[in-house]
Amino acid sequence: MDYKVICLAVMTLLFSALWLLIHFKARDKLLGKVFNIFVLNMALWSFGLTMFYASADLKQSLFWIDLAYAGGGLIPPAFLLYSFVFTHESLCLSPLRIFLLFFPGILLSCLFFFTPWMIKEIAFINGVKVRELFMVQLTFYGIFILNRYF
Numbered sequence: 001m002d003y004k005v006i007c008l009a010v011m012t013l014l015f016s017a018l019w020l021l022i023h024f025k026a027r028d029k030l031l032g033k034v035f036n037i038f039v040l041n042m043a044l045w046s047f048g049l050t051m052f053y054a055s056a057d058l059k060q061s062l063f064w065i066d067l068a069y070a071g072g073g074l075i076p077p078a079f080l081l082y083s084f085v086f087t088h089e090s091l092c093l094s095p096l097r098i099f100l101l102f103f104p105g106i107l108l109s110c111l112f113f114f115t116p117w118m119i120k121e122i123a124f125i126n127g128v129k130v131r132e133l134f135m136v137q138l139t140f141y142g143i144f145i146l147n148r149y150f
Helices: 003-025 030-054 058-073 075-088 095-114 135-149
Strands: 119-125 128-133
Touching: 003 030, 030 058, 030 075, 058 075, 058 095, 058 119, 075 095
Parallel strands: none
Antiparallel strands: 119 128
């Protein structure tokens, strides 16, 4: 078995154990609930990557990499919400702002799962599994790079 799969599987188990610990120990506290969302997204991301590298079928690999990108796309807003709750010790954002915080990640998750616009296909090139990105994702990366320099 590949070392990446083993490392990612261990990471998934650690995040899942941390999620269960937080879920049962701090389910009544707001900080615990928000941190639970963050850890759950970390577990989804690492589980998706684990299954992507472990699966041999290309159709299954496409589903698993979609799950990894969806979980990974929700990690930054979940951590930002956690940092707001941690520093202010209360929910200082309105429900509309929380929705706007998570909206890009939810939109990207929908684009990953329900359209072929983000990941076009998965193929083996020289024995290595690769993702062929579609123009929508390349456009997001292009905007990010242009924003970096201007």
